[in-house]
Ligand SMILES: [Ca+2]
């Protein structure tokens with residue numbers, strides 16, 4: 001058969017006899033198979049002659065996709081492409097606390113890839129604090145340890161990366177009045193000893209600790225406190241007292257006495273008849289002779305009956321003056337007192353004997369005003385002789 005010239009209407013160019021199929025309008029396609037090779041997403045496509053097929057997305061658990069074999073080319077015949085897979089390694093992240101990114105547990109990582117993990121620190125759980133100190137890793141991870149809150153390792157096999165934590169406990173420290181402690185409230189390493197020293201102000205002594213201390217530790221100063229849990233301790237202080245007529249040194253110092261305290265409390269500095277040590281009990285001024293516990297006012301109490309008392313001048317002008325005069329029915333008796341002391345009123349029942357009994361309702365008085373007043377009426381059973389006793393508050 002000789003050459004035949006034919007024309008393709010669609011393509012506008014001449015083709016040879018063996019291309020008649022094109023002229024008829026049928027398009028040649030090929031079957032292209034994408035084999036997912038154990039994964040998911042493989043498919044079979046029909047592709048026109050000369051077209052480069054578009055591969056599907058394929059995945060496989062535990063593997064990372066490494067390309068198609070053979071290399072994808074324009075379709076000239078039916079073809080099969082096979083997915084190539086690289087096995088992933090399992091990296092396990094371990095952490096006792098904190099927000100870890102990615103999360104604690106297993107993660108798939110390709111051979112030779114870098115794997116990073118980060119963690120937030122510190123973690124506070126009420127009075128306990130956890131702080132990251134670094135991390136360690138098993139073989140197949142490089143490097144195998146580090147510090148800080150970000151770990152980056154190169155993976156060559158399965159491995160484990162473990163975050164390391166330290167524990168701190170909250171120590172609450174406080175000082176009562178008249179002293180200080182040298183350790184502020186804060187976090188302390190768990191399992192270690194925190195040493196706290198209490199210091200008293202001038203004229204005061206450290207007394208004891210209260211709070212999370214054992215009975216045997218209460219008097220210790222400095223205090224060695226084992227931080228095996230969150231703890232709270234408070235140092236208490238007490239005034240130093242004289243042996244003679246127990247009197248606080250701070251009170252003596254307030255009144256200008258700063259030495260020879262034992263002798264001072266026996267002296268009557270202001271010569272009011274009351275030794276200075278007793279003026280502490282009275283809460284009066286040991287340098288003021290006008291200040292000591294004593295009756296200061298004795299006033300008549302007027303009552304019924306009352307009379308009109310009328311009189312006239314003896315010289316002009318003769319003015320008439322009227323005045324109402326009431327009977328004296330008793331006496332009002334007043335003591336200046338301290339609102340920081342406790343008082344008892346007593347009266348004598350066998351004057352001039354020495355038998356004293358409490359005035360009903362006037363024992364253990366804590367004055368709200370600096371005056372203590374009683375009324376002694378004349379119509380009482382008998383005329384009363386009163387005395388007032390003072391003591392320190394408990
Ligand atoms: Ca005195």
Ligand SMILES: [Ca+2]
Pocket residue numbers: 270272274279284285286287288289290291292
């Ligand atoms: Ca005095």
